[in-house]
Amino acid sequence: MSAVFAPIGVTADLEHRWEVRDPDGWRLVYRRPFTTTGGRDRGFRGYSWVLNPPPGDWRFIVATQDGRTIDILRLQVVRGTPAANEVLVREID
Numbered sequence: 001m002s003a004v005f006a007p008i009g010v011t012a013d014l015e016h017r018w019e020v021r022d023p024d025g026w027r028l029v030y031r032r033p034f035t036t037t038g039g040r041d042r043g044f045r046g047y048s049w050v051l052n053p054p055p056g057d058w059r060f061i062v063a064t065q066d067g068r069t070i071d072i073l074r075l076q077v078v079r080g081t082p083a084a085n086e087v088l089v090r091e092i093d
Contacts (some may be wrong), residue, residue: 007092012077013065016048021057033065053077 032048049087060073061062 011035014046014070015063015065017063018047018048018050018053019059019061020054021059026059055079075086 009077010035013033013035015031015033017028017032019026019028021027034046036046055077058075058077060075062070063074064070
């Protein structure tokens with residue numbers, strides 16, 4: 001899930017990109033473009049996911065459709081069940 005601050009009345013062409021690191025560098029796995037219109041006090045919300053991602057280094061990129069990066073979340077996918085103290089939960093206001 002991503003949240004982007006934007007005043008009411010703003011329209012933005014955004015995208016989510018999921019990339020995995022291969023031996024030759026980052027490889028795009030999934031790209032989801034979407035247009036946000038109207039805004040609200042707390043900005044825009046959007047979400048996307050990748051089903052059954054292979055283990056490895058991943059990054060989730062929120063960007064404008066013309067290529068400007070807003071934020072990058074780096075993560076590592078591993079198989080197995082994590083211990084409760086290893087689970088990261090992020091609150092989004």
